[in-house]
Amino acid sequence: xxxxxxxxxxxxxxxxxxxxxxxxxxxxxxxxxxxxxxxxxxxxxxxxxxxxxxxxxxxxxxxxxxxxxxxxxxxxxxxxxxxxxxxxxxxxxxxxxxxx
Amino acid sequence: xxxxxxxxxxxxxxxxxxxxxxxxxxxxxxxxxxxxxxxxxxxxxxxxxxxxxxxxxxxxxxxxxxxxxxxxxxxxxxxxxxxxxxxxxxxxxxxxxxxxxxxxxxxxxxxxxxxxxxxxxxxxxxxxxxxxxxxxxxxxxxxxxxxxxxxxxxxxxxxxxxxxxxxxxxxxxxxxxxxxxxxxxxxxxxxxxxxxxxxxxxxxxxxxxxxxxxxxxxxxxxxxxxxxxxxxxxxxxxxxxxxxxxxxxxxxxxxxxxxxxxxxxxxxxxxxxxxxxxxxxxxxxxxxxxxxxxxxxxxxxxxxxxxxxxxxxxxxxxxxxxxxxxxxxxxxxxxxxxxxxxxxxxxxxxxxxxxxxxxxxxxxxxxxxxxxxxxxxxxxxxxxxxxxxxxxxxxxxxxxxxxxxxxxxxxxxxxxxxxxxxxxxxxxxxxxxxxxxxxxxxxxxxxxxxxxxxxxxxxxxxxxxxxxxxxxxxxxxxxxxxxxxxxxxxxxxxxxxxxxxxxxxxxxxxxxxxxxxxxxxxxxxxxxxxxxxxxxxxxxxxxxxxxxxxxxxxxxxxxxxxxxxxxxxxxxxxxxxxxxxxxxxxxxxxxxxxxxxxxxxxxxxxxxxxxxxxxxxxxxxxxxxxxxxxxxxxxxxxxxxxxxxxxxxxxxxxxxxxxxxxxxxxxxxxxxxxxxxxxxxxxxxxxxxxxxxxxxxxxxxxxxxxxxxxxxxxxxxxxxxxxxxxxxxxxxx
Numbered sequence: 054x055x056x057x058x059x060x061x062x063x064x065x066x067x068x069x070x071x072x073x074x075x076x077x078x079x080x081x082x083x084x085x086x087x088x089x090x091x092x093x094x095x096x097x098x099x100x101x102x103x104x105x106x107x108x109x110x111x112x113x114x115x116x117x118x119x120x121x122x123x124x125x126x127x128x129x130x131x132x133x134x135x136x137x138x139x140x141x142x143x144x145x146x147x148x149x150x151x152x153x
Numbered sequence: 154x155x156x157x158x159x160x161x162x163x164x165x166x167x168x169x170x171x172x173x174x175x176x177x178x179x180x181x182x183x184x185x186x187x188x189x190x191x192x193x194x195x196x197x198x199x200x201x202x203x204x205x206x207x208x209x210x211x212x213x214x215x216x217x218x219x220x221x222x223x224x225x226x227x228x229x230x231x232x233x234x235x236x237x238x239x240x241x242x243x244x245x246x247x248x249x250x251x252x253x254x255x256x257x258x259x260x261x262x263x264x265x266x267x268x269x270x271x272x273x274x275x276x277x278x279x280x281x282x283x284x285x286x287x288x289x290x291x292x293x294x295x296x297x298x299x300x301x302x303x304x305x306x307x308x309x310x311x312x313x314x315x316x317x318x319x320x321x322x323x324x325x326x327x328x329x330x331x332x333x334x335x336x337x338x339x340x341x342x343x344x345x346x347x348x349x350x351x352x353x354x355x356x357x358x359x360x361x362x363x364x365x366x367x368x369x370x371x372x373x374x375x376x377x378x379x380x381x382x383x384x385x386x387x388x389x390x391x392x393x394x395x396x397x398x399x400x401x402x403x404x405x406x407x408x409x410x411x412x413x414x415x416x417x418x419x420x421x422x423x424x425x426x427x428x429x430x431x432x433x434x435x436x437x438x439x440x441x442x443x444x445x446x447x448x449x450x451x452x453x454x455x456x457x458x459x460x461x462x463x464x465x466x467x468x469x470x471x472x473x474x475x476x477x478x479x480x481x482x483x484x485x486x487x488x489x490x491x492x493x494x495x496x497x498x499x500x501x502x503x504x505x506x507x508x509x510x511x512x513x514x515x516x517x518x519x520x521x522x523x524x525x526x527x528x529x530x531x532x533x534x535x536x537x538x539x540x541x542x543x544x545x546x547x548x549x550x551x552x553x554x555x556x557x558x559x560x561x562x563x564x565x566x567x568x569x570x571x572x573x574x575x576x577x578x579x580x581x582x583x584x585x586x587x588x589x590x591x592x593x594x595x596x597x598x599x600x601x602x603x604x605x606x607x608x609x610x611x612x613x614x615x616x617x618x619x620x621x622x623x624x625x626x627x628x629x630x631x632x633x634x635x636x637x638x639x640x641x642x643x644x645x646x647x648x649x650x651x652x653x654x655x656x657x658x659x660x661x662x663x664x665x666x667x668x669x670x671x672x673x674x675x676x677x678x679x680x681x682x683x684x685x686x687x688x689x690x691x692x693x694x695x696x697x698x699x700x701x702x703x704x705x706x707x708x709x710x711x712x713x714x715x716x717x718x719x720x721x722x723x724x725x726x727x728x729x730x731x732x733x734x735x736x737x738x739x740x741x742x743x744x745x746x747x748x749x750x751x752x753x754x755x756x757x758x759x760x761x762x763x764x765x766x767x768x769x770x771x772x773x774x775x776x777x778x779x780x781x782x783x784x785x786x787x788x789x790x791x792x793x794x795x796x797x798x799x800x801x802x803x804x805x806x807x808x809x810x811x812x813x814x815x816x817x818x819x820x821x822x823x824x825x826x827x828x829x830x831x832x833x834x835x836x837x838x839x840x841x842x843x844x845x846x847x848x849x850x851x852x853x854x855x856x857x858x859x860x861x862x863x864x865x866x867x868x869x870x871x872x873x874x875x876x877x878x879x880x881x882x883x884x885x886x
Contacts, residue, residue, distance in 0.1 A: 072766070072769065074765050074766065074769060075798040076762050076765035076766055105769075107791055107795065108794075108858045111857055112857070118849055119849060135784070136783075136784040136787045139784065139788070140788070140861070143864045144845055144857055144860070145847075148846075149848075149849050149852070
């Protein structure tokens with residue numbers, strides 16, 4: 054699991070690549086730290102290369118969302134595959150995030 | 154052995170050739186011998202005839218002269234008897250005689266001694282013709298020319314009739330060879346008083362015998378005493394007798410002939426000279442009183458020279474013909490042998506190809522039905538190669554209640570394609586032995602084949618895995634023809650555009666899936682079907698195939714037979730240009746699920762979330778093995794991970810190492826997972842579900858785990874047995 058954060062066009066973009074399972078979640082959480090200070094910038098979670106997500110991963114996504122909302126930033130999810138979207142749907146996450 | 158045999162064969166052929174040659178030679182030789190024999194006989198007869206004619210003609214010519222001389226002299230003798238008392242008038246008579254007969258060189262009358270006393274003892278009036286034609290008369294009898302004692306006179310008187318003297322050379326030599334004919338002259342009392350005679354030059358004889366002679370024949374004329382009067386060698390004339398010549402020969406036959414000739418006989422004989430050369434002699438006497446005899450000699454060599462020339466030419470021609478014949482035969486034999494070698498080579502390659510073909514066909518499933526005990530699925534395949542060996546392949550087998558199958562077409566044809574085909578088929582068996590996902594199989598095959606692909610050959614390949622429990626068909630298409638799905642309608646399964654196998658390593662192939670319903674049939678084929686050509690080079694085509702598929706049976710064996718018939722009907726007598734492979738698989742019904750597998754998989758992990766990836770691959774293997782839909786696999790994975798991570802995080806006190814044990818099995822169309830731990834007793838099923846309708850602010854971060862498990866799994870049960878938490882999760886598939 055690889056996570057890259059970059060800033061582009063005034064947005065913070067997190068690119069996920071691989072399986073975001075519980076084991077990977079620990080490192081991913083550290084990788085996502087820069088997003089904590091989003092300060093009104095929109096956040097894009099690029100899930101094009103995300104193969105799998107466990108509930109630990111869902112927790113990370115929710116944490117980002119909660120934090121962003123406090124700072125007045127919006128969080129978008131981009132390129133999520135159907136299987137993961139299905140998990141999002143089961144857990145009601147589809148109603149929380151905005152999708153691109 | 155082979156070499157020896159071929160050598161033997163070769164020698165046999167050479168012997169046969171020689172035999173034919175010898176036979177031809179013998180036949181030709183017999184033919185020429187017969188011809189030669191008859192020709193020789195003919196020539197011999199002709200020569201005999203020629204000899205007889207020759208002798209007869211010469212005899213006639215000589216006889217004519219002899220007779221005319223005899224007649225002239227006889228006539229004159231009568232006149233002389235009348236004029237006997239007028240000795241001086243005798244010259245006139247002689248003149249008359251000589252002038253009237255060109256043959257005569259002189260005429261004379263030799264009187265017996267003292268017939269005219271007044272004339273002396275000798276009286277011989279003589280008229281001689283000189284070369285210029287003048288006739289000179291004189292009396293030549295004298296003491297010096299004592300004719301009375303000359304042999305001719307003595308013989309003439311003794312004969313008392315016409316007498317031909319032995320030829321002699323004229324005294325003066327100028328006139329050459331002369332012969333005299335004398336006739337006695339009688340007085341009234343009948344007493345012989347004189348001999349009237351004439352001299353005949355015999356030079357004409359020599360000419361007669363020479364002019365007519367040539368190489369082939371020669372003639373000889375001898376006097377009664379054997380003197381040679383005429384023969385080709387002028388120097389012998391009058392110089393020698395035939396006896397003298399023949400005595401030197403030491404040949405009894407010749408001696409006999411000579412004697413026979415001198416006795417006045419006729420006949421013929423064969424003689425050989427010192428050199429062994431054969432000659433034929435024909436002889437006969439000259440008629441009349443001369444006592445001459447003549448012979449014609451034919452040299453065998455000369456008579457048959459023409460024949461021998463012809464025979465020689467014929468022999469030469471025959472040898473040339475035989476040489477030509479043997480040359481042609483040699484060339485033909487060589488050509489034949491070469492042809493035989495080529496044929497043998499061809500045969501060897503052919504037989505090797507047949508073996509190769511058998512090996513190749515042996516790689517394909519060939520017993521139908523392949524699984525007589527199974528009624529969930531039936532299939533039938535057919536592969537017809539355009540050549541002995543081909544590049545098409547298909548394969549199928551059942552493992553873990555899933556049907557693995559593939560169909561492929563190697564680029565190119567013939568032996569190279571067949572080798573790649575064999576490799577492909579082996580690779581398919583190899584990778585499908587431990588892999589369940591068709592895309593992964595193809596990727597492994599692709600990587601293996603791309604690496605060793607130096608001749609840039611590739612395979613279009615379709616690999617499918619049909620779960621007999623669920624009817625889930627997962628497939629990966631690597632550039633192969635689409636597959637037809639046949640139920641009430643016929644349609645082509647959608648296929649992604651993946652490149653053929655063997656072209657590019659690490660190509661990511663995509664997987665696709667569909668669910669087959671009971672009685673659905675899938676029909677797979679290679680492009681040999683759609684590209685089958687008829688005599689007008691029209692292609693069978695996909696449209697025609699789809700049309701045919703509408704009408705055919707759904708039962709694999711019949712389906713293949715129907716399609717095959719349709720191809721034959723379309724193609725007619727056109728030659729098959731490409732391999733045609735057809736494979737039909739019918740999913741009859743779901744596998745009877747009451748059967749319980751003995752297959753129980755177990756995984757034990759420490760209470761460390763770092764080991765979660767092991768869990769994931771354990772679950773994925775298990776699910777794939779049982780043909781679970783990949784999206785469902787992810788969900789199962791998610792659920793199991795939640796409960797296992799829960800155990801890892803909370804069952805044991807912090808810093809205490811504990812274990813979590815997971816077993817997985819399949820039973821009654823369900824995947825059953827059992828998670829055991831020896832930690833503090835905890836029933837996750839008792840946990841309350843989170844409210845998923847809450848807003849972001851209201852949603853707690855945690856609490857999703859057991860909720861997801863409930864959402865995903867079909868059954869959840871918890872028990873505490875033997876100091877262990879036992880959580881059982883079941884998922885229908």
